[in-house]
Amino acid sequence: MQSETAGESANHPSGPGETACEPASQRILIVTDAWHPQINGVVRTLERLSEELEAKGCVVEMLTPQGFRSIPLPSYADIRLALVTPWHIARRIRRARPDHIHIATEGPLGMLARRFCLRNGLAFTTSYHTRFPEYLSARAPVPERWSYAWLRRFHNAGGGTLVATPSLAAELAERGFLHVKPWTRGVDTKHYRPDRQQVLDLPRPIFLSVGRVAVEKNLPAFLDLDLPGSKLVVGDGPDLERLRAAYPDVTFVGAKTGEELADIYASADVFVFASRTDTFGIVLLEALASGLPVAAYPVTGPIDVLGDGEGGALLEDLQRAALEAVGISREAARAKALRYSWAACADIFLEHARAAHCGNKPGVVDKPFT
Template identity: 60%
Template sequence: MKSLLIVTDAWHPQINGVVRSIERTVDELHRMGVPVEVLSPADFFTVPCPTYSEIRLSLTTPSALRRRILAGGYDHLHIATEGPLGLMAARVARLLGLVYTTSYHTRFPEYLSARVPVPVSWSYAWLRRFHNAGQGCMVATSTLEQDLAARGFVNLMRWSRGVDHQLFRPREGSVLPETLAGPVFMYVGRVSVEKNITAFLDLDLPGTKVVVGDGPQLAELRGRYPQVLFTGSKTGEDLARHYSSADVVVFPSRTDTFGNVLLEALAAGVPVAAYPVMGPLDILQGTGAGVLDEDLGKAAVAALDIPRQRCRELALSYSWEASTRQFLNNCLAAAERVPARGAA
């Protein structure tokens, strides 16, 4: 592969699993000597997304994007998101006859239906056309692959994720106030309605609940749950120390496709409590490093008894190097496929 361009609508200042996954994949590709660049909203004039100003929407034209892609001499495009930039890049790639892959990071139909009354079937029909038009659609787990295949998605390829074992590791002490009553049950991630955080905050649990993250629902939840500690967004070493300060990380989402948070918590030696749904099922089922239950409170309390070393050992089986090699092999395999015409 001579040159690879990753196109994404999700980029800084957003802090989420998509952005982190792309960043780490690009870092690993550079270490492997693979020429790769990222095309993101940082390269264009943008406007804030309605109701979610943290997300920036790129404003450009197909002709401008075509010139940019031709100037780079790329022989493969990977389109990471289904936003305005991703949609336009797919259109240009087809016009130029370039091989391109996509990835399915977000259960967009479920997210959309949580905000506006749009039938999930409509959204999936649109997404199916978008992803089936490329030479491969990368998915993080077997559960997601099975779900999308049943909905008519084709050319599905597995692309798992990794975790930084050095940054996220068990640590002594806590960065949380000493006055907090234990045990500490922590949520980490974007604070928005589709993450189902209220399912965690409404639980009757001993000790203290902590929410680490930022998002459009933060002010509302702070007002509704004054007994909860909201730390705001944390990154890097600060984030890693917050993980290790928890006794259990609670993952209440029912719509994530993977959940990088799960691996980061486990790498810090912290057990996870979650619903038995896509993502948690793929990572935790049968490992003994977390508890999955439709009764999330029961799962959270039971997770307190899990040895931290067991969590760490599971996290060590995931690496960004292995993830990136899987990604690169998918791109190479896609080049060998006959270009798809798309499917309805």
């Protein structure tokens, strides 16, 4: 085996450029900087994806910050950045001997895995989960165009950038991203369902929000609404204590998971999604599966999930949308969620993984593969 400095050889079962189309469905390495103890859509997506891939006979290994020293992300201590070297990543990839590598995030692990793949001529795919340019500019004076230029270079080196919605795919293509591939998300409709026990003792109607309590989620747009009944916020994040103090009439219960979260969904009356910057919003599907009509802005994520508006109300006037959603049937809401499954999410992932090994030339940055 060559040393890292002599090319960081992957010791791959077949040489660069010799990988067949089919092995992408066998041994898969998923590289992600987002992992437990984070509670967010990226982590939930990758958890369920790996479960479905294993159910289909794949061997899945996760390369995550766990097991590495890490430091908190400035201004967001809940997110940890792994302190790793190229040698660490090379060793892990050699040990995994993957038939396909998927880089899910653009953090330290993702950057070093990308570097390894390019240096060794290994095909890989990426996914675009988070609007970091918008999130960063909300916290620091960094122009979005700078961040998008870096992200474009990062993703265009791979054999495909997987995105969750058609509207996001179109947007990224307009920004110069190449090889953008449609993906999807899923929801466990047996776990999230309307007939669960009622656990909320609040004045009705109950307007619910679930997600990180952070600036990018635009929560004040929901909290400032003049609505009857009650407002309930489920989630943790850097803005929790500040918003709890600023809105004493709103019930904040912190992060919830599992059975407790599913019961809360089923006990509320309307799900209000105030974010304008999510790339999808898995919480939308969880709410809909629970029979909860959605009120949201007509932006990427909500417009892709709700489409014609059945199951929710999409309006620039969020208050009007929330009030209209009260009158939408729980059956119509759940019908929207029944169109999604994690099995389909895994099937599409495998299609794109195989395609990355069928004629694409790895290592080309910001240019079409030839």
